[in-house]
Amino acid sequence: MARQIELIQKEILDRVASDETLSALNSTSKVAIYRLYAHVISFSIWALEVVFDNHKKEIDTAIYEQKSGTPRWYRNMSLAFQYGFDLIADSDQFDNTGFNDDAIEASKIIKYCSVKESTESNRLIIKVASEESDFLTPLDNTQIASFTEYLNEIKYAGVKIAVVNNPADKLLLNMIIYRDVLVLDENGSSILNGGKPVEAEIKSYMKSLPFDGELVINDLIEKLRSVSGVINAHIVxxxxxYYDVLTSQYTEFTPINIKTIPIAGYFEIVNFDSVSYVV
Known part of the structure; x- marks a missing residue:
């Protein structure tokens, strides 16, 4: 770990003070030439130690993430998938010969991925999603077929994989917002700035959730209570x-008790028709 500049400088000055041949360098002025030299050298040593620390951190992270066969490895390999590109023979790397960085980056259509080991069956569950106009979207049939073949090429022998590429789970909130009449009107619009800050905060919270992360009802309520003009919030x-791949239809809506993880890995809010504003 990089030492503080002051500590390095003190060590240098202590060595100077203990060296009889440098006894003439005894000024206590902060702008004494030898003290300024000591500070410059101390800063240089500190900067070099920081570089070493960062290098070690990067190497440790690379080693950790490149352990083949772990869920993290499968996640990294999924995010590295390049749609339309072929693999180098006997390799898990894509052949990018003749393509520029923009083309390579554009081919990486999987923007979100979660890999977990199933507790019910001996397999890895890989959830994926792409992104379009800042919204999460599933891969189309051609894309998911290509991605599945890619996984079959790179996976370890005997490993069973289930790919989840569902449309977003639908979320329906029946809420009562107790409003400050000085700030919000009866429709939840900001009197001063326009727009609907409660709806904006809900969207912001959903956007902040990690892919395949938990939606916690109390966390959402806490966020809403911090909105200007909201006195209290109650989620009735x-x-x-979720989308059932067997029936190709969405299931009936079921209650969320305390928290839940979306089957698709992400939610889509149906509408805000069930949000009412009261005094």
């Missing part, structure tokens, strides 16, 4: 519905 019911 929160229900969700």
């Amino acid at each position: 019911t929160a229900t969700s519905s």
